[in-house]
Structure formats: structure tokens, C-alpha cells
Amino acid sequence: NLPGLGVHTEEKSAIQLGAVLIAMAIVLPAILYICKMFRLILGTLADGDPFVPENGPRLTKIAIAIGIMEIARSLSGLILSLFFSGSATEGERSIVISISFTAWIAVISLLILAQVFGEGTRLREEEKMTI
Helix, strand or coil: CCCCCCCCHHHHHHHHHHHHHHHHHHHHHHHHHHHHHHHHHHHHHHCCCCCCCCHHHHHHHHHHHHHHHHHHHHHHHHHHHHHCCCCCCCCCCCCCCCCCHHHHHHHHHHHHHHHHHHHHHHHHHHHHHCC
């Protein structure tokens, strides 16, 4: 039994494993999805035309996937800190919330870049219409 927490070592291991598996169930598909979106974007770049209408939404989807992964990481860390705060006495538990500013800056940057791609596509289409 862990002092002050009422959680047996076996229960602790099961909860840790459960939190890790839930996080991995979210993170691994998100990473595969991000790789697929990047591959599609790089395909348009290889074709010599990255300003296609599909690339703006693809960048938005990548930003959302990164955001979901970051939320999953933060929640799994929060769950683990709720169950396993290393305090020795009851009532002294500390909750740890970890926020990765780098990940959120990447999300914001990708959302801005998606808007830039959308505007670039619109301007290019508008230019094609002018004589």
C-alpha cells in the first residue's frame, strides 16, 4: 500500500499502464495521420504546385491533430499525478499540469500557415481569371 494514498502497488501499475495505453491510442494514430497529410502536401510540392485548395485544410487538420495529442499528453500526466503524487501523508497531494508551449506555438503557426495557403490559392485563382 502506498502511504497516504490507499493505492496498492499492483493498482498503481495498472493505472499507469492504462494511462499510457490511452495516450498511445490517441498519439499513434495522430502521428500516422500527420505523416499522411504531410505526404500529400509534399506531393503537391513535388508536382510544382503547393498552392492547391486542399493544402490549407490539410495544414489545419495537422494543427488539430497536434492539439489533440498535446491535450492527451496533458490529461494522462494529470491523471497520473492525481493517483501518484509522491506525498507521504494524506492531504498533501499535488496536482501537476504540464503545458508544452512549443506544441501550442506549432498549432498556432500551422493555423496561420493554413490561412496563408488559403489566401495564396485564392490570389492565384483570381490572377488566372484576369486577362
